[in-house]
Amino acid sequence: MKLLSIFFAALASANIQDLSIRAQGLNPAVEAIQFLNLGYTGYYFDVKKLEYDGSCKCEQESLVHKFNGTNAPYDEQLSVHFRGPLTLHGFAFYSGDDYVRGSSSSGSFSRVSYFNASEQQSHNLTFLTNAGDDSKCLGKALTYASSNGTGSSNSPSLLEKNNLIHSDDEYSIWSNTTCEKSGLDNDCGVYRKDIPALHGFAGATKLFLFEFEMPTEDRKNNSNIFYDMPAIWLLNAKIPRTSQYASNSDCSCWASGCGEYDIFEIMNSTESSHLYSTIHGYQGTGNINLGIQAPGHFERDLKNTMKGGVVFDSSGNAYSFLLNSTTLSDSIDAKELDQWINTEEEVTNPMASVTLTTSQKKSEGIVPKSSLMSLIVSLFSFVMYI
Numbered sequence: 001m002k003l004l005s006i007f008f009a010a011l012a013s014a015n016i017q018d019l020s021i022r023a024q025g026l027n028p029a030v031e032a033i034q035f036l037n038l039g040y041t042g043y044y045f046d047v048k049k050l051e052y053d054g055s056c057k058c059e060q061e062s063l064v065h066k067f068n069g070t071n072a073p074y075d076e077q078l079s080v081h082f083r084g085p086l087t088l089h090g091f092a093f094y095s096g097d098d099y100v101r102g103s104s105s106s107g108s109f110s111r112v113s114y115f116n117a118s119e120q121q122s123h124n125l126t127f128l129t130n131a132g133d134d135s136k137c138l139g140k141a142l143t144y145a146s147s148n149g150t151g152s153s154n155s156p157s158l159l160e161k162n163n164l165i166h167s168d169d170e171y172s173i174w175s176n177t178t179c180e181k182s183g184l185d186n187d188c189g190v191y192r193k194d195i196p197a198l199h200g201f202a203g204a205t206k207l208f209l210f211e212f213e214m215p216t217e218d219r220k221n222n223s224n225i226f227y228d229m230p231a232i233w234l235l236n237a238k239i240p241r242t243s244q245y246a247s248n249s250d251c252s253c254w255a256s257g258c259g260e261y262d263i264f265e266i267m268n269s270t271e272s273s274h275l276y277s278t279i280h281g282y283q284g285t286g287n288i289n290l291g292i293q294a295p296g297h298f299e300r301d302l303k304n305t306m307k308g309g310v311v312f313d314s315s316g317n318a319y320s321f322l323l324n325s326t327t328l329s330d331s332i333d334a335k336e337l338d339q340w341i342n343t344e345e346e347v348t349n350p351m352a353s354v355t356l357t358t359s360q361k362k363s364e365g366i367v368p369k370s371s372l373m374s375l376i377v378s379l380f381s382f383v384m385y386i
C-alpha cells in the first residue's frame with residue numbers, strides 16, 4: 001500500500017510562492033494521496049452581476065465572502081466534473097458524521113446520491129452539461145445532459161449504460177435540490193439566468209466514490225485541447241453556475257479561490273497514464289493556476305475498470321484514492337474506509353522548506369483584488385508512506 005501525504009499549515013501573514021516539491025525528484029505511483037490540514041480562514045469574491053455579451057464586464061461583490069473551518073472552502077457545495085475519454089459505471093456521494101482517518105472513529109457515511117449505469121438506477125442526482133445557449137463572455141450555459149452525457153436535453157436524463165465520452169467532452173453531476181432564485185444572499189448566490197440551477201454536494205465531512213474507465217482515445221486528434229486527457233474533478237458549485245470557461249475571470253469566483261479539487265487528472269500527453277491530484281486555492285500557494293499538486297500519481301489503467309474517490313474527514317484532511325476494494329454500498333463505516341486507506345507502512349520525508357515572497361504572484365493575467373487574499377503559509381512538510 002502506497003500512500004502519499006502532503007501537509008500544509010496556515011500561519012503568519014506573508015504570501016507564498018508555489019511549492020516546488022517536484023524538485024525533490026519524487027513522483028511515485030501510489031494508491032492514496034492525502035492533503036493534511038485542509039481548510040483555512042480566508043475569503044473569495046462572489047459574482048454580483050453577470051454579463052452575457054462580448055464586453056464581458058462581470059461584476060464581483062466588493063465585500064469578501066469569508067470562510068473558515070474544517071476543509072473550508074471545500075465544505076461548500078461542490079459539483080462533480082468528468083472529461084473524456086471516460087465511461088462512468090457508478091457514482092455515489094455520501095455525508096459523514098464523524099470520521100477521522102486512522103483514529104478508529106465510530107462514524108459512518110450514508111449514501112445521499114447514487115448512480116448505477118448498468119442498472120440504470122439513480123437517486124437524488126442530476127446530470128448537467130455545457131451544451132446550452134452560447135455567450136461570448138460566459139461560454140455555453142449548463143443544461144440537462146442527454147443520455148450520452150454531452151447533448152442538451154429539456155428534462156433530466158440518466159446517463160446511458162454505454163456512456164463513453166471522448167476527448168474534451170464533459171458533463172457534471174449535481175444533487176437534485178433546486179436553488180432559490182439567483183441572488184447574493186440566497187443559497188446558491190448569483191447564477192446564470194439560462195440554466196437549471198441545482199445544489200452541489202455540501203458538508204465538511206463527505207465522500208465521493210467512482211467506478212469508471214479511462215480507455216485510450218480511439219479517435220484522431222480533432223484539434224482537441226485535452227486530447228486523451230481524461231479527468232474527474234470537483235468545483236465550488238458557484239463556478240459552473242456562473243461560468244466554468246469565461247473570457248473574464250471576474251465572471252466566476254474561481255480565480256479568487258472558492259475552490260477546485262482535481263481528484264484524478266491527466267496533466268499532459270507526456271504522462272498520459274499518470275493521474276494527478278491537485279488543489280487549486282490559496283492554501284499553501286499564491287499561484288492558483290498551479291495550485292498544489294501532490295508529487296505522486298495514480299496509474300491510469302487503460303484496460304480495466306478503476307474504482308476510487310475522495311474523502312474529506314472531520315479534522316481537515318482529504319484523501320484521494322484509487323483502490324479496487326472500493327464499493328459504492330449504501331452505507332460505509334469509518335472502519336471500512338480506514339481499511340481501504342490503510343497506512344500501515346509509513347515513511348516520513350524531511351520537511352521541505354518554502355520560499356516566501358512579499359508580493360502577490362500574478363498568474364495568467366488574473367490579479368486578485370487584494371494581497372490579503374492569498375493565504376498565508378509558513379510551513380510545508382511532506383510525508384510519504386510506502
Ligand SMILES: *[C@@H]1O[C@H](CO)[C@@H](O)[C@H](O)[C@H]1NC(C)=O
Nearest residue numbers: 041042066067068069072075
Ligand atoms: C466562520 O464561518 C461561519 C459561517 O460559516 C461564521 O458564522 C463564523 O462567524 C465564522 N467565524 C470566524 C471566526 O470567522
Ligand SMILES: *[C@@H]1O[C@H](CO)[C@@H](O)[C@H](O)[C@H]1NC(C)=O
Nearest residue numbers: 089090091116118119211328
Ligand atoms: C450496480 O448494481 C449492480 C446490481 O446491484 C451491482 O452488482 C453493481 O456493483 C452496481 N454498480 C455500482 C457501480 O455500484
Ligand SMILES: *[C@@H]1O[C@H](CO)[C@@H](O)[C@H](O)[C@H]1NC(C)=O
Nearest residue numbers: 122123124125156176177178
Ligand atoms: C429528487 O430526488 C428525490 C429522491 O430521489 C425525488 O423524490 C425527487 O422527486 C427528486 N426531485 C427532482 C426535482 O428531481
Ligand SMILES: *[C@@H]1O[C@H](CO)[C@@H](O)[C@H](O)[C@H]1NC(C)=O
Nearest residue numbers: 146147148149150151152153
Ligand atoms: C448526444 O446526444 C445529442 C442529443 O441528445 C446528439 O445531438 C449528439 O449527436 C449525441 N452525441 C454523440 C457523440 O452521439
Ligand SMILES: *[C@@H]1O[C@H](CO)[C@@H](O)[C@H](O)[C@H]1NC(C)=O
Nearest residue numbers: 112124175176177200201202
Ligand atoms: C439530496 O441531496 C441533497 C444535497 O446533497 C441533500 O441535501 C438532500 O438531503 C438529498 N435528498 C435525499 C432525499 O436524499
Ligand SMILES: *[C@@H]1O[C@H](CO)[C@@H](O)[C@H](O)[C@H]1NC(C)=O
Nearest residue numbers: 221222223224225227228269
Ligand atoms: C491535439 O491537437 C491540438 C491542436 O492541433 C494540439 O495542440 C495538441 O498538442 C494535440 N495533442 C496531441 C496529444 O497530439
Ligand SMILES: *[C@@H]1O[C@H](CO)[C@@H](O)[C@H](O)[C@H]1NC(C)=O
Nearest residue numbers: 022267268269270271276293
Ligand atoms: C506533465 O505533468 C506532470 C505533472 O504535472 C509534470 O510533472 C510534467 O512536467 C509535465 N510534462 C510536460 C512535458 O509538461
Ligand SMILES: *[C@@H]1O[C@H](CO)[C@@H](O)[C@H](O)[C@H]1NC(C)=O
Nearest residue numbers: 031301303304305306323324
Ligand atoms: C485492480 O483490478 C484490476 C482488474 O479489474 C487488476 O488488473 C489490477 O491489477 C488490480 N489492481 C490491484 C492493485 O490489485
